[in-house]
Amino acid sequence: QGHRQAGVRELCASSQGWSCEAAAMLAWEMHTLPVSSTSLRQLTWADSNLCVVGDSGFIRVTSIDSHEAIKSEELPTECIASGHAGAVVCVCWGSTKCLLATADDSGVTKLWRKVKNTWTETAVFDQGSRTVGVKWSPDGRKFCLLSQDGSLSVCGSDASVLWTSRLETSCHHCWWSGDGSMVLVVDGDGGVAVFSQAGKLLEKMQLLLDAGGSQETALVDVAWAPRGLQHIAVSLNDGRVLLFKSPTISEPSNDEVVQQSCLAHFQTSLSAPKLAWSETGLVLAVGGARDGAASSTVLLLSPTAAVLTQFQMDGVVTALAFNQSTSRLASLCREGDVKIHEVRPEYQWAYFNDTVAVVKSAPHTGTSTISFVDLATSTLKTTSDRDNLISIHAAKQRCCVVTQEHQLSVLELVDHHGLGLDMRCVLPFVPLYVGACANHVVAADRQVLAVWDLRLPRKPKLSLAHVSDLHNVHLAPCSSDTASAPALPFALDLDKNGPGDAICALAVSDTAMVVA
Numbered sequence: 001q002g003h004r005q006a007g008v009r010e011l012c013a014s015s016q017g018w019s020c021e022a023a024a025m026l027a028w029e030m031h032t033l034p035v036s037s038t039s040l041r042q043l044t045w046a047d048s049n050l051c052v053v054g055d056s057g058f059i060r061v062t063s064i065d066s067h068e069a070i071k072s073e074e075l076p077t078e079c080i081a082s083g084h085a086g087a088v089v090c091v092c093w094g095s096t097k098c099l100l101a102t103a104d105d106s107g108v109t110k111l112w113r114k115v116k117n118t119w120t121e122t123a124v125f126d127q128g129s130r131t132v133g134v135k136w137s138p139d140g141r142k143f144c145l146l147s148q149d150g151s152l153s154v155c156g157s158d159a160s161v162l163w164t165s166r167l168e169t170s171c172h173h174c175w176w177s178g179d180g181s182m183v184l185v186v187d188g189d190g191g192v193a194v195f196s197q198a199g200k201l202l203e204k205m206q207l208l209l210d211a212g213g214s215q216e217t218a219l220v221d222v223a224w225a226p227r228g229l230q231h232i233a234v235s236l237n238d239g240r241v242l243l244f245k246s247p248t249i250s251e252p253s254n255d256e257v258v259q260q261s262c263l264a265h266f267q268t269s270l271s272a273p274k275l276a277w278s279e280t281g282l283v284l285a286v287g288g289a290r291d292g293a294a295s296s297t298v299l300l301l302s303p304t305a306a307v308l309t310q311f312q313m314d315g316v317v318t319a320l321a322f323n324q325s326t327s328r329l330a331s332l333c334r335e336g337d338v339k340i341h342e343v344r345p346e347y348q349w350a351y352f353n354d355t356v357a358v359v360k361s362a363p364h365t366g367t368s369t370i371s372f373v374d375l376a377t378s379t380l381k382t383t384s385d386r387d388n389l390i391s392i393h394a395a396k397q398r399c400c401v402v403t404q405e406h407q408l409s410v411l412e413l414v415d416h417h418g419l420g421l422d423m424r425c426v427l428p429f430v431p432l433y434v435g436a437c438a439n440h441v442v443a444a445d446r447q448v449l450a451v452w453d454l455r456l457p458r459k460p461k462l463s464l465a466h467v468s469d470l471h472n473v474h475l476a477p478c479s480s481d482t483a484s485a486p487a488l489p490f491a492l493d494l495d496k497n498g499p500g501d502a503i504c505a506l507a508v509s510d511t512a513m514v515v516a
Contacts, residue, residue, distance in 0.1 A: 025283070025300055025308040025345050030328070033338040035060060039087075043332045045323040046093035050330060051100065052338060053091045057084035059102060061119075064340070080119045084108065090131055094157065095140020103131035109145055111159060123159035127151055133174035137197070138226070144183055146174040152185060154199065163199035175224040178281075182247070186222045190234065192260075194247050205258045207234060207244055220272045225281030229303050231263065233284055235273040241266045241286055243305055264305035270297060276320035276329070283308065283343070285329055287317035298331060300343065313339050352394040355381070355416035359392060370401070372418045384418040395436035395454070402443070404430055411441055411452060425452045425462055435508030442513055446502040449515065 033050075040054035051061045059080040090103040098114040107127040112119050125145060133146035142162060145153045150167035152174065169187045176183055182202065183195040190207035209217055218237045225231050230246035242262040270288030277284055287298040296317040300308040315333030322329055322343075331339045348359040354375050361368040368389035372381040388404040398421065401412045409430045413423040427450055431443035441452040453461040505516040 025343060027298075027300065027309055027311050027329070027341050027343045029311075029313070029339060030342050031064075031340045033062065033340065034336065035338055036336050038336065039334060040318065040332050040336060040338075041087060041089050042091050042319050043321050043330055043338065044091050044093055045321055045328075045330065046097040047324075049093075049097045050321075050338070051091055051093065052332065053088035053102060055087040057086070057088060057104070059084075059088060059091070061100075078119065080112065083121070084110070090134040092134045092136050092143065094136050094143070099140070099157070101134045101136065101143055103134045103145070105130050107131055107147060109134060125153070125155070125159075127153070132171060135174055135176055137176050138178060138180045142197075144174050144176070146171050146185060150187075152183070152195075154183065154197075165195065165199060165201070167193055172219055173222040175222070177224070177246075178226040178230055184224060184232075184247070186219070186234075188219050190219060191257075192232075192247075203247060203258060204255070205247065205260045207232070207242070208259060208261050209234065209236060209242065221275045223275040223277050223284070225277040225284075225303070226279060227281040230281060231284075231303055233275050233277065235268075235275050235286065237272055239268045239270050239273060239288075241268055241273060241275070241284075241301070241305065243284075243303065266301060266305040266307075268297075268299060270299075274317055274320050276322050278322045278343075279324045283322075285320045285322065287320050287331055289316045296331070296333075298329075298341075311341070315339075348392055350392045350394040350399050352399055353397045353416040357392055357394075357399050357418075359389065361389070370418065372416060374416075381416070382418045384414075390431065391434055393434050393436040393441070395441060396438040400434070400436045400441050402431065402434055409443075411443065413454070423454065427462075428464075433503065433506045435506050435513070437508050437510045439510065440508065440513075442506060442508050444503045444506055444515070446504075449503065449506075451513075 035052050036054060036058055038054045038056055038058045040052055043050060043052045048064050049061055050064060053059050061078045084104040086104045086106050088102050089105050092101050094100065100112040101109060103109040107129050109125040109131055110121055111123040113122050127145060127147040129147040129149040129151060131145065132148050134143060136143040140157065142154055142156050148170055150169055150171050152165045152167065154162045156162055167185060169191060171185055172188045173186045174183060181197055185193045190209045192205040192207060193201060194203045196202055219234060220237055221235045223233045232244040232246060234242045242265045244260050244262050268286055269290060271291050273286045273288035275284065275286055282303065284301040285298060286301060287296055289296045295312055295314050297310060297312055299310045302308055313331060315335045315337060317331050318334050319332040320329065327343050329341045329343050333339065345361045350357045356373045356375060358371050359368050368386050370384045370386060370392065374381050386401065386403055390402040390404055390409065393400045398413045398415060401414055403410050409427045411425040411427065413421045415421060427443055429445045429448055431445055433444045435442045439454050441454065443450045447466060449465045451463045503515060507514045
């Protein structure tokens with residue numbers, strides 16, 4: 001241990017003022033769960049319980065309550081004698097892990113309740129047409145049923161029908177909003193109908209699916225993020241994934257159909273990609289096989305369609321599901337296996353003043369813990385919890401902590417004990433790139449660069465520049481006389497660059513700044 005600590009100190013001493021940004025995520029396979037030789041259709045989580053459904057009325061619930069249990073060869077498993085005549089194509093947990101809804105391809109939906117370790121059928125609904133969606137509301141008090149022929153029903157947990165509606169189109173998916181105030185129904189052409197929780201039609205939208213592709217496309221999967229920006233993600237048969245803005249409706253509109261362009265799109269080159277949002281809405285999982293391949297690729301994307309990481313797995317992915325309370329991702333394979341992966345952000349760290357600050361994030365809560373470790377004594381000095389942490393950066397003898405507040409971001413300086421130095425700066429954007437040195441903190445997104453001058457702690461100076469104004473930029477020489485610190489800590493040359501320019505990287509030292 002002494003040699004290891006000496007090695008860490010030597011590494012950090014050679015990189016004084018370095019920091020590592022979390023621009024990616026880590027994913028590793030924890031367990032392969034053999035389920036059935038039957039063709040599997042869907043899966044869903046409820047706390048530690050994973051439910052898988054498939055052909056011939058197959059329903060199986062497996063309990064995975066800890067990291068130790070997931071490594072076990074024998075996991076607690078319950079098979080439900082469903083009585084479904086055909087393939088079970090939809091499954092959704094209620095408010096607890098004792099309430100379950102399943103639906104088959106003939107239109108029959110059943111409610112199940114677990115009492116004294118026995119699953120009992122409590123209600124049966126027959127829509128008369130293939131069921132394409134079963135979703136419980138976030139509060140678990142009601143659920144919606146959607147049939148392929150456009151029949152939509154919202155029922156209470158006691159099996160009473162609260163309201164129904166009929167859409168004159170072939171429907172594809174249904175979702176509740178994160179707060180349970182709206183129900184969203186999507187048809188196969190990207191048409192969207194938004195209902196209030198009481199059944200009133202609020203708005204009709206048309207998602208424009210031609211961005212980055214041809215007109216001959218078909219919708220494969222839809223996912224609505226439960227938290228965060230609540231983007232609507234759509235995957236198409238040509239491998240594209242499109243992100244759309246979530247509807248925000250204060251009052252019912254007229255019958256006019258709102259045309260909705262996509263915010264971002266990404267070509268995955270996967271065949272019929274499946275989708276799943278994390279509980280926080282910060283990570284979108286996209287999985288599928290490439291044409292003719294016997295293995296699948298799973299991509300993890302940000303809400304702006306940036307690739308966080310990707311991994312390969314055996315088998316053809318037919319469904320994905322994030323656990324709501326942990327960072328596990330379950331991938332259902334057509335061949336009868338479930339692959340469970342642990343998904344976490346890459347570690348962030350910063351070294352300054354013989355102290356290492358290490359960030360441990362909890363993706364399901366949005367809270368991050370910063371641990372400040374004294375390398376001289378190998379002891380933990382203190383910990384600090386931050387909500388919506390973006391990154392941390394060493395600034396010589398200090399540390400810059402970057403957090404997000406709505407569409408703004410906050411830069412804050414702390415010392416090696418994690419105590420605030422009463423130096424904060426608010427940026428009108430969320431930075432993608434941050435660099436720090438003794439006297440400046442530089443932050444940028446794709447289009448805007450901001451420089452925070454630290455030499456006037458009581459009167460922080462913030463300078464902004466657009467990417468089209470940046471040419472031959474350099475930091476002003478450091479001055480010991482804080483009174484003479486310039487208002488603009490960098491020089492501007494107004495020779496315009498091309499309109500398509502975007503910032504993609506930056507680096508900062510005590511005397512210079514490089515922007516790419």
